Amino acid sequence: EPEVTQTPSHQVTQMGQEVILRCVPISNHLYFYWYRQILGQKVEFLVSFYNNEISEKSEIFDDQFSVERPDGSNFTLKIRSTKLEDSAMYFCASSAPMTGRAFFGQGTRLTVV
Amino acid sequence: DQQVKQNSPSLSVQEGRISILNCDYTNSMFDYFLWYKKYPAEGPTFLISISSIKDKNEDGRFTVFLNKSAKHLSLHIVPSQPGDSAVYFCAASAGDRRYNFNKFYFGSGTKLNVKP
Structure with missing residues (x-):
């Protein structure tokens, strides 16, 4: 099955720094999304x-x-001037036209220290 | 923003029995619903979906039921297997056709544990 690829899998950054999370969506998809999940939350x-x-x-x-x-x-996804509360798993997703189904990447765990 | 709710944070079921995961929503504009399965350290993977024109959709061991009047959907897994142990998220969308269901609202997830 085609995959959405995210890099890096884990990023640690100091508070106030900028981070860029990267995603390679599925090649024929046209719609792209970013989601996040803070630990223990939805x-x-x-x-x-x-x-x-x-x-x-x-x-x-x-x-x-x-x-x-x-x-x-x-x-x-670029996050400027990161804050402690930006620590989360960030998921990229993509979908093809009119399917309604999104394919998710494995996620990037961002830790802001 | 609690438009999609999964009120059971966890569920434990014996192997071979039925698992029933529940989801409630508040927005009557939602017309497309999905279930995703998530293992630790992985992204959600699509499991099954249902559009609001149906009340049931079946795929192998997985069946999703939609009760629009109650704004409730459920996922049935029969028979449950230990490999089904994961967190299950329901998601809903208002289906803006311009943008291809571009925004899904997720529930908080139910952690299913299937005991051998």
């Missing part, structure tokens, strides 16, 4: 991206966050 929607622009974002996704599709294969 999976939360952050942002969706289609046609090179954000289609929807949650209230969590403030100016500290940005997404980019810098080339035809990568989809990145």
